[in-house]
Structures are given as structure tokens and as C-alpha cells.
Amino acid sequence: GQQVMQIPQYQHVQEGEDFTTYCNSSTTLSNIQWYKQRPGGHPVFLIQLVKSGEVKKQKRLTFQFGEAKKNSSLHITATQTTDVGTYFCAGRSNDYKLSFGAGTTVTVRA
Amino acid sequence: DSGVTQTPKHLITATGQRVTLRCSPRSGDLSVYWYQQSLDQGLQFLIQYYNGEERAKGNILERFSAQQFPDLHSELNLSSLELGDSALYFCASSVGSGGYTFGSGTRLTVV
Numbered sequence: 001g002q003q004v005m006q007i008p009q010y011q012h013v014q015e016g017e018d019f020t021t022y023c024n025s026s027t028t029l030s031n032i033q034w035y036k037q038r039p040g041g042h043p044v045f046l047i048q049l050v051k052s053g054e055v056k057k058q059k060r061l062t063f064q065f066g067e068a069k070k071n072s073s074l075h076i077t078a079t080q081t082t083d084v085g086t087y088f089c090a091g092r093s094n095d096y097k098l099s100f101g102a103g104t105t106v107t108v109r110a
Numbered sequence: 111d112s113g114v115t116q117t118p119k120h121l122i123t124a125t126g127q128r129v130t131l132r133c134s135p136r137s138g139d140l141s142v143y144w145y146q147q148s149l150d151q152g153l154q155f156l157i158q159y160y161n162g163e164e165r166a167k168g169n170i171l172e173r174f175s176a177q178q179f180p181d182l183h184s185e186l187n188l189s190s191l192e193l194g195d196s197a198l199y200f201c202a203s204s205v206g207s208g209g210y211t212f213g214s215g216t217r218l219t220v221v
Contacts, residue, residue, distance in 0.1 A: 030207075031207065033209055033210075035209075035210075035212075041214075042112070042200060042212040042213065042214050042215050043153065043200070043202075043210075043212045044112075044212070045209030045210060045211065045212075047209075048208060048209055088152070088153065090210075092207060096207060097166060098155075098210070099155075100145075100152055100153045100155070101152065102151075102152040103152050103153075
């Protein structure tokens with residue numbers, strides 16, 4: 001079945017630095033979604049990417065969908081303490097099933 | 111408030127017992143999903159309902175069952191509880207193939 005792998009599992013970042021988390025699927029995806037879960041909170045939908053090579057930005061967050069629609073990345077610039085949390089990607093296969101990655105847990109050093 | 115309501119927020123029960131978790135989806139959303147999240151773990155998909163019918167099943171144990179009612183609220187029933195069932199249980203809803211809206215979860219502790 002479809003698997004979505006996410007790396008790294010943990011990301012420790014100095015405040016002000018940039019980082020990227022990656023998501024890879026074993027199969028071609030129809031779309032990919034990203035979620036953020038703050039400590040003690042619930043996952044919150046951030047964005048959905050649908051087109052091959054699509055790039056979307058939300059302030060300091062840049063989301064990219066690969067040309068082959070099998071991978072995606074989330075890049076955060078100038079990390080702030082408000083960026084702390086776990087970022088999940090979720091890939092939707094052609095049978096409409098959504099598979100979540102294991103998440104990247106981000107901690108920030110002030 | 112995400113619009114998805116889950117009750118109760120916390121539940122402590124003994125091994126061998128049965129509990130029911132309840133979820134009211136966001137207004138207009140026909141799909142309801144149940145996920146289990148253990149400590150420091152990802153989101154394990156349990157089951158999906160669409161407009162009252164089971165649509166997809168994930169890694170749901172036979173001791174667990176769910177249903178969606180005509181008013182679209184859903185209940186997840188967990189029986190013969192074991193210590194390992196302690197986790198956060200999230201309900202999410204969606205319309206179409208867009209993003210999911212998650213509830214704030216029910217934290218289940220089995221002692």
C-alpha cells in the first residue's frame with residue numbers, strides 16, 4: 001500500500017535559522033497536504049498542493065510539490081519560537097486515501 | 111474552535127472496560143475520520159465514514175467499532191480496553207478532497 005515517509009523525525013533549530021522537512025511517497029500522489037500540530041494541540045490544516053512542481057508560500061513557510069508528484073517539502077525561513085510543533089505531510093493517492101507521514105517535530109533554541 | 115467537537119476531552123478507565131467517544135463534524139462536512147495518536151507517535155488512521163456509511167478502514171482493532179448517525183455525528187466504541195489503548199483519539203471531518211478539520215481530541219487513559 002501507499003506509504004509516506006517524512007524526514008527528519010526531529011529538527012532542532014536555532015532561532016533565526018532556516019530548515020526544511022521532506023516528504024516522500026512510494027506512489028504518485030493526486031495531491032499533498034501539510035498540517036501543523038502544536039504541543040498539546042490538534043493537527044491544523046496548513047495547505048494543499050495539487051499541481052506538479054507547484055510552489056506555495058505562507059509568510060515564512062514555502063511548500064513545494066515535486067515534478068513527479070511523489071515528494072514534497074516544507075521550508076521555513078528565519079525560524080521563530082512560534083514555529084515549534086510537529087509538521088505532518090499527508091499524501092492523497094488516486095483512490096482518494098490520505099496517508100499521513102510520521103511527522104517532523106521541531107524545537108527552537110532561543 | 112475548529113468546528114469539530116469531540117467529547118469527552120479526557121477519559122480515565124480501567125482495563126477491560128468499554129468507552130464511547132463522540133464526534134460532531136463541522137457543519138456541512140459529510141466525511142468523518144477517526145485517528146489514534148499514541149505518545150510521540152504519528153496519526154494512525156482507524157476508520158472513515160461518509161454520509162452514514164463506512165468508506166475506508168485502517169488499522170482498527172476488532173475490539174474497536176464506529177458508526178455515523180443520520181445527523182452525521184459519529185461515535186467510536188472501544189471495548190475490552192488494554193493499557194496499550196491509552197492514546198489521543200482524534201476525529202476529523204472534511205468536505206470533498208480538501209483538508210481535514212480536526213477536533214481537539216479525547217485523551218484516553220487506561221489504568
